[in-house]
Amino acid sequence: MTTSLQESRRASAETLSPPKDVEKAQPPKHEVPADGEDAGQASVATCSQPGEDPFLVHLDAEERPKSFSFARKVVILAVISSGALCSTFASSVVAAAEQGMAETFRVSQEVTVLGISLFALGVALGPLFVGPLSEVYGRSPVYQVSYALFFAFTWPVAFASHISVFLVFRFVTGFCSAAFLTVAGGSVSDMWAGHQVGIPTAVYTMCPFIGPALGPLVSGFINQNTSWRWTYRVLLILIFVHVLAIFALIPETYEPALRKYKAKRLRNLTGDSRYYAPLDRREGTLAVLILVSCYRPFELLLMDSMNLLLDLWTAMVFGILYLTFEAYPYIFGINHGFNLQCIGLAFIGMGTGMILGTGVNIWIIVAWHKRHPGASPTPETHLLSGMLGAVAVPASLYWLAFTSYAGVHWAAPVLATALFGAGVVFCFSATFTYLVSAYRPRAASAMAANTFARSVFAAAFPLFARQMYARLNTDGATALLAGVMTVAAPLP
Known part of the structure; x- marks a missing residue:
């Protein structure tokens, strides 16, 4: 029996070992660029010559994420998109809870608004750290750890006994939830080829923006009928469901990480330590990667005018989206007499517009590919839908400004927010x-x-939303925002 086992191990080693006619020289080190997905693909392409380096591990065709079945890709996309929606849902769910929190913690509602702002600030800083981590350890471990921490740190938010505890952990949960808003886009491109990625990207892009509209809708019903703390208890349940789905349904899709895992398996199976993947020979420490990750985005913002202008344009749109959490109580609460849960229902207009906008966006992508079969669009081609958004956003804000009066039926401003939702997408x-x-x-x-x-x-x-709407009224404040977006309309 011992002899048979030794012969079996020897046969396995011979099967996995490189051809004998190839010189087994110690391979040189290969530096992996810092930018995750593209860097990994570059590494795969650099060392793909057969026989050049017999110990550099590559993935077989069936091991690549792009070879997953369509059904499996759809399931992964659904979990990723839902996770992004949950993250932004958590950012806005505090909107309808502000009054109850102000009474419980004995602070002004201006202080409770920080629950939104600090969460968003955590989301701003999170990508600078989770990006490098995903380049070293892969996408799946980052998802699992970040969402587990998101779940754990939401407990102090739900059961906070002091406003300072609540605000500190709102920032921490925002930081932990950033993975699905940053790394997930790479997971989508991992699974679909360049000419196929448009529709999955459109679906994924919609979800982080439906989340902010869904948050006030759900929390409006909760806070109208029970304690504000149930807002975060419901959020805890939602996050826990996503944690289970992440661990059960999302595999690793980052090819450099998959090559690293395969190289480790080969070393363990053959006992030959010379098998390696590019990530095994990565130069520089994780701290250096994080420093580079923090530096490069600001370098682009400061040195590249195209990047700066597009980022400022989308930042203004996103800022206005979050400003609506404070504007809706003026437009629909004061002017139209809506209670808390009906103010939340008014966000259905915006969410519906986002879904319709995604449908139009998919139609544009399909129509382009029918006219150019098999071709990949140039980067500038993608800005065509942005031109529609540049017109739709200010038009919807003018519409909202001049239909927000009490004498105008509430359906008119709701339809205006639907156009705004489509423009955001x-x-x-x-x-x-x-x-x-x-x-x-x-x-x-x-x-x-x-x-x-x-x-x-x-x-x-x-x-500053409350002060602006209190001073300028709903028409003046919203028209001011519309004027700013009109000036920015030529950017795309």
Whole structure:
């Protein structure tokens, strides 16, 4: 029996070992660029010559995420998109709970608004750290750890005994939830080829923006009928369901990480320590990667005018989206007499517009591919839907400004917010796909810069919304926002 076992192990080693006619020289070190997805693909391409390095591990065709079945890709996309929706849902769910929190903690509602702003600030800073971690350890471990921490740190938010505890952990949960808003876009591109990625990206892009509209809708019903703490208890349940789905349904899709795991399996199976993947020979420490990750987005913002202008444009749109959490109580609460849960229901208009906008965006993508079969669009082609958004956003804000009076039926401003929701989807889907296409191999840095800029604006805008609407009234304040977006309309 011992002899048979030894012969079996020897046969396995011979099967996995490189051809004998290839010289087994110690392979040189290969530096892996810092920008995750594109860097990994570059590494695969660099060392793909057969026989060049017999110990450099590659993936077989069936091991690549792009070879997953369509059904499996759809399930992974659904979990990723739902996780992004849950993250942004958590950012806005505090909106209807502000009055109850102010009474419990004996603070003003201006202080409770920080629950939105600090969460958004955490989302702004999170990508600078989770991006490098995903480049070293892969996407799946980052999802699992970040969402487990998101779940754990939401408990102090739900059961906080003091406003300072609540605010500190709102920032921490925002930081932990950033993975699905940053790394998930790379997971989508891991699974679909360049000419197929448009529709999955459009679906994923919609979800982080439905979340902010869904949060006030759900929390409006909760806070109208029970304690504000149930807002966060419901959020805990939702996060826990996503944690289970992440661990059960999302495999690793980052090819450099898959090659690293395969190299480790080969070393363990053969006992030959010479098998390696590019990530095993990565130069520089994780701390250096994080420093580079923090530096590059700001370099793009300061040195690249195209990146700066598009990021400022989308940041203003995102800031206005978060400003609506404070504007709706004026427009629909004071002017139209809506109670808390009906104010939340008014967000259905915006959410419906986002879904319709995604449908139109998919139709544009399909129509383009029918006219150019098998071709990949140029980066500038993606800005076509952004041009629609640049018109739809200010038009919807003018419509909302001059139909927000008490004498106008409430359906008119709700329809205006539907057009605004569609415009938001057009703006962001165009910008995201343009940045990923135009800034290779620094697409990860370009996306991190955009996430930072728009999250900072999302943190800032709710802080002055109440004062602006109190001073300028609903028509003047909304028209001011419309004027700013009119000036910005030529940018895409």
